[in-house]
Amino acid sequence: MEDRYQREINYLRVSVTDRCNLRCHYCMPPQGVSVVPRKEILTLEEIVRVVQASTRVGVKKVRLTGGEPLVRRGITGLVRALAAIPEIDDLALTTNGILLAAQAGQLKAAGLRRVNVSLDTLKPERYSYITRGGRLEAVWQGIERSLELGLHPVKLNVVVVRGFNDDEICDLARLSLDRPLHVRFIELMPFGTAAGVSREGYVSTAEIRGWIEEELGQLQEVRKLTGSGPARYYRLAGAAGTIGFISAVSDHFCGRCNRLRLTATGALRPCLFHEYEIDLKGPLRRGATLDELAELVARAVRDKPGQHHLNQGQSCSRKNMSQIGG
Ligand SMILES: Nc1nc2c(ncn2[C@@H]2O[C@H](COP(=O)(O)OP(=O)(O)OP(=O)(O)O)[C@@H](O)[C@H]2O)c(=O)[nH]1
Ligand SMILES: C[S@@+](CC[C@H](N)C(=O)[O-])C[C@H]1O[C@@H](n2cnc3c(N)ncnc32)[C@H](O)[C@@H]1O
Ligand code: SF4
Numbered sequence: 001m002e003d004r005y006q007r008e009i010n011y012l013r014v015s016v017t018d019r020c021n022l023r024c025h026y027c028m029p030p031q032g033v034s035v036v037p038r039k040e041i042l043t044l045e046e047i048v049r050v051v052q053a054s055t056r057v058g059v060k061k062v063r064l065t066g067g068e069p070l071v072r073r074g075i076t077g078l079v080r081a082l083a084a085i086p087e088i089d090d091l092a093l094t095t096n097g098i099l100l101a102a103q104a105g106q107l108k109a110a111g112l113r114r115v116n117v118s119l120d121t122l123k124p125e126r127y128s129y130i131t132r133g134g135r136l137e138a139v140w141q142g143i144e145r146s147l148e149l150g151l152h153p154v155k156l157n158v159v160v161v162r163g164f165n166d167d168e169i170c171d172l173a174r175l176s177l178d179r180p181l182h183v184r185f186i187e188l189m190p191f192g193t194a195a196g197v198s199r200e201g202y203v204s205t206a207e208i209r210g211w212i213e214e215e216l217g218q219l220q221e222v223r224k225l226t227g228s229g230p231a232r233y234y235r236l237a238g239a240a241g242t243i244g245f246i247s248a249v250s251d252h253f254c255g256r257c258n259r260l261r262l263t264a265t266g267a268l269r270p271c272l273f274h275e276y277e278i279d280l281k282g283p284l285r286r287g288a289t290l291d292e293l294a295e296l297v298a299r300a301v302r303d304k305p306g307q308h309h310l311n312q313g314q315s316c317s318r319k320n321m322s323q324i325g326g
């Protein structure tokens, strides 16, 4: 369905949990965010119902995220149920990769098409620092397993933070040379916990791209790579994979935004940077029909804001990515 800015909204990002097994500095405070009581979180059946309803207003692509989606019990069953909805033609997952090696086989068998894995550094001690305790080796095992299983395209998400991983940009970009890995550099966004870090830590796409081209040569634009998100893709000469840029701050992609978010607590959020949400959990638990739920999804599409205004002084989102469904 089209919104009032003539954007086709066909992508639903579903946060299946607000919990996480890591505590990345730019995403969560050390103690984690306050844990929502379990009964406030949508059940897997409720999530399936919302996705079914959203297909009635044109949703075709679903991404499971969080928090960390692989800590949610029953995630494989959820994937199986969503893969069985005929209107859904792309079912993907964004994960920190820690539990991926163990679960990738069953997820693939259940119908998961592909994975995006977050990886900000190639140095084990640094990884442990930024994630407050994560083990890089486990993430690599997850990436290798995903490649073996053909969860293609396997994309890597690198949030670039000045003074933390800006010295590794070219090494990370080189990962795209020999294998079909799609390395995406993401501009740091000023969310709750990241609001402080983002002032000094933010690096623009232009700067990142400059470093890569200076050391590794010209990037050629790639027209199409499976996906529904905001990245623009390029290739280094002769590379098996690609390099992508997600320029959320410097060159926002709101004009081609195609998505809604479903938070773990059952709210539909039309825009990442606007606090406005429509509650679906109440109606779900009062027995709303699929048509009634679809009407609420349509309202979220109609009410979708045109863009964020971070560059014109819009204040940061008070919530963290993990709470909204990053
Ligand atoms: N500002 C903004 N940033 C977004 C939005 N959606 C995704 N992002 C950013 O893009 C990053 C990568 O998102 P992913 O979860 O990997 O998914 P994607 O890039 O949409 O997925 P595909 O292109 O379908 O592979 C997120 O971590 C955010 O930093 C959005 O709606 N607005
Ligand atoms: C919130 S996480 C949820 C899924 C999973 N836990 C993971 O880390 O991939 C989704 C993505 O959001 C990104 N992210 C978190 N905080 C961010 C911020 N302040 N700016 C830009 N990206 C951010 C993460 O790096 C990750 O790639
Ligand atoms: S970025 Fe992902 S892995 Fe890191 S704390 Fe946030 S939700 Fe957890």
Ligand code: SF4
Binding pocket: 252, 253, 254, 255, 257, 258, 259, 270, 271, 272, 273, 305, 306, 307, 308
């Ligand atoms: S900031 Fe809002 S309108 Fe812009 S791309 Fe993100 S969700 Fe879409």
